[in-house]
Amino acid sequence: MADEVILLDFWPSGFGVRARIALREKGVEFEYREEILRDKSPLLLQMNPVHKKIPVLIHNGLPVCESMNIVQYIDEVWSDKNPLLPSNPYQRAQARFWVDFIDTKVFEPADKIWSTKGEVQEKAKKEYIEALKILESELGDKPFFGGDIFGFVDISMTGYYMWFEAFEKCGNFSIEPECPTLMASAKRCLQRDSVVKSVPDPEKIVEFAFKIRKIYCV
Amino acid sequence: MADEVILLDFWPSGFGVRARIALREKGVEFEYREEILRDKSPLLLQMNPVHKKIPVLIHNGLPVCESMNIVQYIDEVWSDKNPLLPSNPYQRAQARFWVDFIDTKVFEPADKIWSTKGEVQEKAKKEYIEALKILESELGDKPFFGGDIFGFVDISMTGYYMWFEAFEKCGNFSIEPECPTLMASAKRCLQRDSVVKSVPDPEKIVEFAFKIRKIYCV
Numbered sequence: 001m002a003d004e005v006i007l008l009d010f011w012p013s014g015f016g017v018r019a020r021i022a023l024r025e026k027g028v029e030f031e032y033r034e035e036i037l038r039d040k041s042p043l044l045l046q047m048n049p050v051h052k053k054i055p056v057l058i059h060n061g062l063p064v065c066e067s068m069n070i071v072q073y074i075d076e077v078w079s080d081k082n083p084l085l086p087s088n089p090y091q092r093a094q095a096r097f098w099v100d101f102i103d104t105k106v107f108e109p110a111d112k113i114w115s116t117k118g119e120v121q122e123k124a125k126k127e128y129i130e131a132l133k134i135l136e137s138e139l140g141d142k143p144f145f146g147g148d149i150f151g152f153v154d155i156s157m158t159g160y161y162m163w164f165e166a167f168e169k170c171g172n173f174s175i176e177p178e179c180p181t182l183m184a185s186a187k188r189c190l191q192r193d194s195v196v197k198s199v200p201d202p203e204k205i206v207e208f209a210f211k212i213r214k215i216y217c218v
Numbered sequence: 219m220a221d222e223v224i225l226l227d228f229w230p231s232g233f234g235v236r237a238r239i240a241l242r243e244k245g246v247e248f249e250y251r252e253e254i255l256r257d258k259s260p261l262l263l264q265m266n267p268v269h270k271k272i273p274v275l276i277h278n279g280l281p282v283c284e285s286m287n288i289v290q291y292i293d294e295v296w297s298d299k300n301p302l303l304p305s306n307p308y309q310r311a312q313a314r315f316w317v318d319f320i321d322t323k324v325f326e327p328a329d330k331i332w333s334t335k336g337e338v339q340e341k342a343k344k345e346y347i348e349a350l351k352i353l354e355s356e357l358g359d360k361p362f363f364g365g366d367i368f369g370f371v372d373i374s375m376t377g378y379y380m381w382f383e384a385f386e387k388c389g390n391f392s393i394e395p396e397c398p399t400l401m402a403s404a405k406r407c408l409q410r411d412s413v414v415k416s417v418p419d420p421e422k423i424v425e426f427a428f429k430i431r432k433i434y435c436v
Contacts, residue, residue, distance in 0.1 A: 050319060050352060059308075062308055064308070064311045064315075065315055066314075066315055066318055069311050069314045069315055069318065070311075072310075072311070072314070073307055073308070073310070073311040076307040076310065077307045089291055089294040089295045090277075090280055090282070090291070092290075092291070092294065093282045093287050093288075093290070093291040093294075096284075096287050096290070097282075097283055097284055097287055100284055100287065101268060134268060
């Protein structure tokens, strides 16, 4: 019996896109189902009763929640193609460390850049650039965080790369002069086939960000 | 050559204890080094330059940071004894999901119970019990979150179980009537050999909590 793979997702989500990319890296066919976040489907509420959030991967009826948990699950189930995590335990621990760093130290200020203004936004911009500089230093002269391989950490960051333009426009600042190496890697990631097929048009994300921003920053 | 395993830790830490327990579950001999958090050792700052926090596991000179990342690393390196994560990818994803839940939805209110008072503390107590009830429901009639096995999720919760008495005394409330099944599992976990050897005397944690509380709640 063929696998039934359904992804409950929302198009501008930097979390949802991680699952999309991982599935495409593995060549897994899946049914994409768009959620309306103001009116969540009964299936989403049933499959993720704890957080009630996208993305949710439903594999043969069983739900997996939380974006990087989904990516790791995909890597373990479809282990025969394009490994996303290294096989060496120390390198795996390093990859998980950086993903955790991204989901706390990059996420928190990033979220504030487009949803706040004034001093709070200025502080968030500063923290955001500081976090990106730490990542730039970790990246070093490697093409990807995964070395020569587009891997676990790269997938996690691509959810932010696709929002870079929206952050810059909402915050009126520029990332590239601060983090040129990271930006070069971001461009490399955004050109990958699995990514091109998964990320929305940056202009649409900018438009979406400004629309939501109007609600938050009255 | 024998493995050199060093753990940089701080005795009342619910995060540090996770690493201690995992090492003892695997029968790994290690050197425990107590850190003074107001005056962190040069080794800690060198081994965890990003977060500058304990616990840090140093295995043959290489540092692994973040408590559950350390536990997963230990499980992968010493894979021949007492598996902590299940082998099935779906069950692994479930275990990681619950650990993530614990480290956000249990951690945040727990932290406020002993460091705040008044309305903020009341709200934290409510959120804390709500989170524990979700865990109680997930536990069901299993002896451990790992089923018959003391596993990944149980290790992550033991860091909180050892603080239960301190939370109750700081917050003037009682966990057991709200979550009897979870409490029964907590007692089972706290009786394990690896845990008994790793957790401090609860009275000392209570004393420590009240000492710190005086600084936060002036």
